[in-house]
Amino acid sequence: MSAHSLTHYHAPNTRSSAIQWLFEELGSPPHDCKVLNLAKGDHKTPWYMAINPMGKVPAVVHGDTVITEAAAIALYLADLFPEAGLAPKIGDPRRGTYLRWIVFNQAAVEPAVTDLALKREPGSPAMMSYGTYDATIDALAGALATGPYILGETFSAADVIVGSGVRWMLMFKLLPERHEFTSYAERLAERPALQRALDKDKALAATLAG
Numbered sequence: 352m353s354a355h356s357l358t359h360y361h362a363p364n365t366r367s368s369a370i371q372w373l374f375e376e377l378g379s380p381p382h383d384c385k386v387l388n389l390a391k392g393d394h395k396t397p398w399y400m401a402i403n404p405m406g407k408v409p410a411v412v413h414g415d416t417v418i419t420e421a422a423a424i425a426l427y428l429a430d431l432f433p434e435a436g437l438a439p440k441i442g443d444p445r446r447g448t449y450l451r452w453i454v455f456n457q458a459a460v461e462p463a464v465t466d467l468a469l470k471r472e473p474g475s476p477a478m479m480s481y482g483t484y485d486a487t488i489d490a491l492a493g494a495l496a497t498g499p500y501i502l503g504e505t506f507s508a509a510d511v512i513v514g515s516g517v518r519w520m521l522m523f524k525l526l527p528e529r530h531e532f533t534s535y536a537e538r539l540a541e542r543p544a545l546q547r548a549l550d551k552d553k554a555l556a557a558t559l560a561g
């Protein structure tokens with residue numbers, strides 16, 4: 352357990368919802384959740400831009416350390432609370448697989464799917480970090496094919512990051528309805544921690560909507 356203060360800057364139903372889910376999977380370690388109202392521009396105010404100059408959520412502040420980027424935050428928190436068992440330790444061969452798919456999600460899946468959603472014509476596959484959408488989606492399906500989770504029987508923070516993306520992409524029909532994705536999303540939806548996080552987000556969204 353960390354002696355420093357821990358604050359999560361969150362807006363419901365955004366990428367910071369993955370961090371809400373992660374906190375639940377970690378057993379809700381003591382932290383402040385500061386909710387930003389994106390509709391009112393809280394995330395573009397000088398005080399928040401001083402925390403995240405991108406003016407985006409999520410951000411986490413631990414003591415004097417600022418962490419932005421959902422994947423970096425997930426890696427940081429899973430290591431900060433090792434007793435939750437959501438990150439293979441350094442030296443564990445599964446750590447490579449864990450890091451690989453978290454980074455792949457941000458470096459390949461997100462840009463591939465964003466280009467598809469915005470109907471942007473990708474450049475040459477050799478130039479694109481994701482090669483092609485089809486190659487990226489096949490690789491992602493391969494990572495989920497054995498299951499039930501990315502590390503096999505062990506749920507990890509990689510499932511929070513990759514799983515949040517898969518759930519969102521299925522919702523917006525940006526992923527093919529392949530068995531690897533739909534069965535993974537169904538398994539994740541059964542997790543009590545995810546259900547608690549979704550319930551909290553629903554309540555927060557209602558409060559913000561007034």
Ligand SMILES: N[C@@H](CCC(=O)N[C@@H](CS)C(=O)NCC(=O)O)C(=O)O
Pocket residue numbers: 365366367389394406407408409419420421422
């Ligand atoms: N690369 C960032 C992306 C964060 C991001 O785009 N957050 C969105 C919400 S899903 C946001 O804050 N949008 C508000 C804005 O940019 O005005 C991450 O993975 O954390």
